[in-house]
Amino acid sequence: LACLATSLFVVGGISAWYILHKRHxxxxxxxxxxxxxxxxxxxxxxxxxxxxxxxxxxxxxxxKAAAIEAHWDTNPDTEGAEWNIIAWPDKTRQNNTWALSIPHGLSLIVNHSMVGKVVGLKDFVPADQPPAIPLIFYTFRVMIGLGFAMTGLALVSAIVWWRRRKTTDESILPVWLLKCWVVAIPMGYIATECGWVVREVGRQPWAVYGLLRTEKAVSHMPAPAVATSLLLFVAIYTLLLVLFLLFAGRIIIKGPDINQQLPMYTPIRSNNTLLQDKD
Incomplete structure (x- = not known):
């Protein structure tokens, strides 16, 4: 679904770009x-x-869930856990340096009740806690924020489209909304990558949660070999990205040739038909 939404926003954003430039x-x-x-x-x-x-x-x-929410202390069943909107988790001190929180918010999200136990990070020894907790915390929020922004853009566009469905304006949507669609083109990619970071960094230090640590699952390769292969991957994929942007940009700027005639349709004739014709 995430990939489909990403693709649909690319289609919508490119379409909005053409409409803004009054082409086709x-x-x-x-x-x-x-x-x-x-x-x-x-x-x-x-x-x-x-x-x-x-x-x-x-x-x-x-x-992993506690790291995503920067939730350190397990609350009793009779109390509600705060939901941290933004915070700065400190793994060394095992707390948040600062936080903007909503009382009972996390219990409401997890238990659908104003009270309810939510397990905190302190229930796990530091070695079993995910590393880079601020990275997990903020990439998750970027992903969620972009997801709701994309949904909101689609809903607002649908409402405006419906209200202006009888307009004689070919663009149907106002300029500011079309510009939002163009800006939204990379949002799906960013949200998907943030989700990947949350998934892969958040499950550390486990390859199989609670059973097999990553350090036991990886092959014992020297650091220079790993660094070399990583740099090669980064270089190759960066090159592919640059080439994609260049060629895709050229194709988009050129636009479709709607006046080009389609090739003539030639029916495919089977061997049996050819034999019958000879007879």
């Missing part, structure tokens, strides 16, 4: 509309599935 407006109005319909179906499902997976995480990987 009617054609790209249709493609923007199709992307919008798809997003109205996909983005709410993505949020729902993400919420279900997040709640399950508190039962299957509680240390």
């Amino acid at each position: 407006t009617l054609l790209f109005r249709k493609s923007l509309g199709m992307a919008l319909v798809g997003l109205l179906l996909v983005t709410p499902l993505q949020i729902l599935i993400g919420d279900i997976a997040g709640l399950q995480l508190f039962h299957t990987q509680p240390a």
Whole structure:
């Protein structure tokens, strides 16, 4: 679903770019509309599935879930756990240097109640806690923030589209909203990468949670060999990204040739048909 939403925002953003530049407006109005319909179906499902997976995480990987929320102290069942909107977790001191929190918010999210126990990071020895807790905390919030921003953009666009459905303006959406679509093109990619960081960094130090540590699962290769292969991967994928942006940019700027005639249709004839013709 995340990949589908990302693709639909690319389609919608490119369509909005053409409409802003008043090129093939009617054609790209249709493609923007199709992307919008798809997003109205996909983005709410993505949020729902993400919420279900997040709640399950508190039962299957509680240390990871606590790191995502920078929640250190396990609260009693009769009290509510605070939800940290923003904070700065300090693993060395085993607390947050500062935090902006909503009382009872985390219990409401996890237990759907104003009170309820939520396991904190201090229930795990530091060696079993994820590293780079601030990275996990903030990449998760970037992912969630972008997800809701994308959903909001789709909903607002749908409402404006419906209200202006009888307008004679070919662009159908106002300029500011079309610009938002163009800006939203990379949002899906960023949100997906942030989700990957949360998943992979958050499960550390385990390769198999609670059973096999990463340090026991990795092959014993010298550091220079690992660094060399990593640098090669980074160089190759950076080159591929640059080439993709260059060629994709050229194709987009050039635009489709809607006046080009399609090739003539030639029916495929089977061998049996040819034999019958000879007879």
